[in-house]
Amino acid sequence: MILKAINTFIFKTRQYKYFNYLFIFLSLIATRVVYAGESSEVDLSKTPFEIVESTPKGKIVNPFDPANPEDAKSGHTVFMETSCNGCHGGTGGGGMGPPLSNKRWVYGNDTDTLFRLITLGSQELQKRGYTRKARENVRAPMPSQASGAIVIESLTTERILRIITWIQSLHIDK
Numbered sequence: 457m458i459l460k461a462i463n464t465f466i467f468k469t470r471q472y473k474y475f476n477y478l479f480i481f482l483s484l485i486a487t488r489v490v491y492a493g494e495s496s497e498v499d500l501s502k503t504p505f506e507i508v509e510s511t512p513k514g515k516i517v518n519p520f521d522p523a524n525p526e527d528a529k530s531g532h533t534v535f536m537e538t539s540c541n542g543c544h545g546g547t548g549g550g551g552m553g554p555p556l557s558n559k560r561w562v563y564g565n566d567t568d569t570l571f572r573l574i575t576l577g578s579q580e581l582q583k584r585g586y587t588r589k590a591r592e593n594v595r596a597p598m599p600s601q602a603s604g605a606i607v608i609e610s611l612t613t614e615r616i617l618r619i620i621t622w623i624q625s626l627h628i629d630k
């Protein structure tokens with residue numbers, strides 16, 4: 457009885473083998489979408505160092521949207537709270553550190569590069585294969601903002617990504 461049922465089932469599905477192909481094809485697409493979603497998410501509960509160590513080069517992506525004024529504004533608040541403005545100026549125009557609001561980028565302006573620069577500092581960043589592409593008027597190393605002499609405890613992964621969102625928002629052509 458059961459065997460017969462299975463037999464009928466197989467026979468029927470054979471008849472619909474094109475549906476089977478379609479089904480396999482659709483599941484493949486679904487797996488791809490899920491996989492892509494997972495690989496591009498930053499785990500905000502990890503520390504900046506854990507993110508830097510565990511994410512392959514080029515793969516740290518920004519979950520926030522620089523085009524969203526709310527996201528950008530909250531990033532600027534964190535920027536001021538963590539004293540980046542001491543070197544880069546309150547509006548990112550530069551000072552002891554280079555400007556963040558101009559179009560010249562020392563190492564690059566993608567989220568991955570900026571996240572590693574802020575976390576590791578410029579010297580450690582270069583040791584890890586990120587090269588200097590341009591020179592700003594200020595030529596000094598940037599200390600790691602997440603360790604060393606100036607441990608900024610509050611500089612969590614989420615807060616660094618928020619600051620980056622604000623920096624990137626300065627470069628959206630309005």
Ligand code: HEC
Pocket residue numbers: 535538539540541542543544552553554555556560561562563564570573574578592594595596597598599601619623
């Ligand atoms: C002690 C001064 C100092 C502080 C504090 C500081 N920076 Fe920097 N920053 C620098 C210097 C100097 C450079 C240039 C590094 C180089 O040329 O290698 C730099 C470079 C940068 C760049 C790259 C700029 C470009 O044009 O490519 C970014 C982005 C940046 N800093 C963000 C931050 C953020 C965000 C903070 C706060 C969490 C911060 N900095 C705190 C001194 C500082």
